[in-house]
Amino acid sequence: MTDFLQQLNDNQREAVLYDAGPSLVVAGAGSGKTRVLTYKIIHLLQSGYQPHSILALTFTNKAAREMKDRIASITDHYLTRYLWMGTFHSIFYRILRREAQHIGYPSDFTIYDASDSKNLIKSIIKEMQLNDKIYKPATIQSRISNAKNALVTAKAYAADADIMQYDERCKVPLTAEIYNKYQNRCVKAGAMDFDELLLQTNILFRDNPAVLDKYRRQFRYVLVDEYQDTNFAQHLIVRRLSEQHQRIFVVGDDAQSIYSFRGANIDNMLRFKDNFPTCRLFKLEQNYRSTQNIVDAANSLIKKNTGQIPKTVFSENEKGSRIQVLSSYSDYEEAYLIASKIIEMMDGGKYKASDFAVLYRTNAQSRVLEEAMRKRMLNYRIYGSQSFYQRKEIKDIIAYLRVIINPHDEEALRRIINYPARGIGETTVNKLISAANNADASLWEVISVPANFNLQINSGTLNKIGTFYQMFRDFRLQSAEMSVSEIAGYVVRNSGILADLDGDLTVEGMSRKENVQELLRAMSEFVTMRREEGNDNISLADFLQEVSLMTDMDNQKDDKADKITLMTVHAAKGLEFDNVIVAGMEDDLFPSMRAKDNPRDIEEERRLFYVAITRAKDNCFITYAKTRFRNGAPCVSGPSFFINDIDRKFISFGRDVELPQRTAYITFRPNVTNAGWDSETEKNIEHETENFHPGDRVAHNKFGTGEIITLETANGDAMATILFRNAGTKKLLLKYAKLKKI
DNA sequence: GGCCGGGGCATTTTT
């Protein structure tokens, strides 16, 4: 513990030890950013800072957890328990719950996740009888989100002439009104969306100097990870907390800012000095992750962007091999090519499946890749797919729990008021909601005393509402007596959910049931873990607080399993892999078609590409396909101009031997070495060949039936790798093999 | 109230 400083290079150590004022650490990719942050905290602890006086903010739960674990493994375990380390959202949720009375919220207020917000916006648009083709819920949602991130409240939004004019020009002049209604409904429901957490924190600190002062004195040191990703709301919270004592330490990399579409503002980092004039700038420029070639290639790429903090990232690792660019004729073949490449490298014995990541720009690209992996019997895991807590059956149960904690939670209530079906249908719910709106009450208030609201609902339905209300009275009473997992089990049994699941004997139904079991297990595990940490009174609200801010990334159960990683480039930020394949490097795909009119967006896409490349430790591959199924139709595309942004000397272009080619192409394309660099000449080739393709089922005289895995050329002859059902894998020259397509 | 099929649609998304 004493000589941890030995494990740092000079720049890292200097940043860790510097204690005379605000610090901005610009940390190049792979330069030991997390290490510096953890050691800084350890250093602070050793210098006498109490754990609870250190506030360390991250963007993901995972980052916080990993940092905590690292600190715990180096220092005393108990210390980390009292650190205020977590995501912006979780830390300030905690504070807002504690200070709820100052902002007019109940302390058990709940969180609306993105889909709750969207549903609420949808229903408001409907209630206002607006056309949802013009007032697109997703667009309105992002307008509201951006406004909140910039600390523009509904009132300020409507009062801002520029915004109003803009909305007018976009033909959505009533956006301000939707925002206002949305906000009122959230307040009525005792709920905040993600952005509201940060907005309300600012309001809390702005309007309650005593509260702000309390936290300023508590958080004697403020640290922020990934500072380039902060939005204005986050930046201002950080500033408010640290401007007095100036003990602030932020780390980030402007070259990896890829979330501006979510409100992240790189200027927070670039102009850090304006806010903290005495700040000292530290640069971490030695990359410990990647080969020299990868670092140099990435540098040559990012140089094409303008306006960044000057830095020279370098590597003293091995020189390494060039980035290989590989082309295919279709997305389908690209996927096979990638699978083959992975198999080839695994066969070399140096790598296992978990040493590979396939990164892509859009989630839609995962499907073909997945298929190829499956066919080639490779283990893989796709990230970014639906997270456990997003599944319907889980959300349903969570909704019950949310209503127990906060019955005014309209979105949760709506979700379960007729699930399982209990005869309270859409028509009835609409009547209840409009009664609530008219009386400025919450949906729950209407349900509790329907008689007060002059409802046009028949007595049979009113009875059903009464039964539903009584059920929740019971749940609420029981929850006071039971542990977190007991109450969940009680709800599952007594709400009709269990009966509903039991009635479903399909495969999906069984898996839903397993997921419910898993949730109950996770809940008791949560209680046990909290007990071990010394917290005895674990409330249901505590559990909900945790799960409402959890994402897919936090829930990797088989983390240790040996699997290939498939994910978007965005999701890969902060991770590293021995071998990275960046797939689909094509025009209009990467950079995204939507970015091409805007130089700023192109620069962000280029940073995204930079992030992708710098995930690789040993080898990086870039692949592109000349045709790809996009939105249901085949489309022709060329290689992305981003490939040309990388200096030629760091790249090699795959020789055709390495490409799984359709045999016919070989005669058509004598020079595949610089494949695709010139514009396409053979768009119609698809129709001119009736040959073998990877994936084709074939029959062989001796080996029986099998499937073509890859096609390649060996000394000018087409050779197929075929997986035979009974004879295993064989490599055969097509001109001798006499294969028959079946 | 729930199921089926047609039409419209389709970046990225730490929380």
Place this chain on the structure above:
DNA sequence: TGCCCCGGCC
């Protein structure tokens, strides 16, 4: 191609 939403139908 596949998902989501809506309208029509039972």
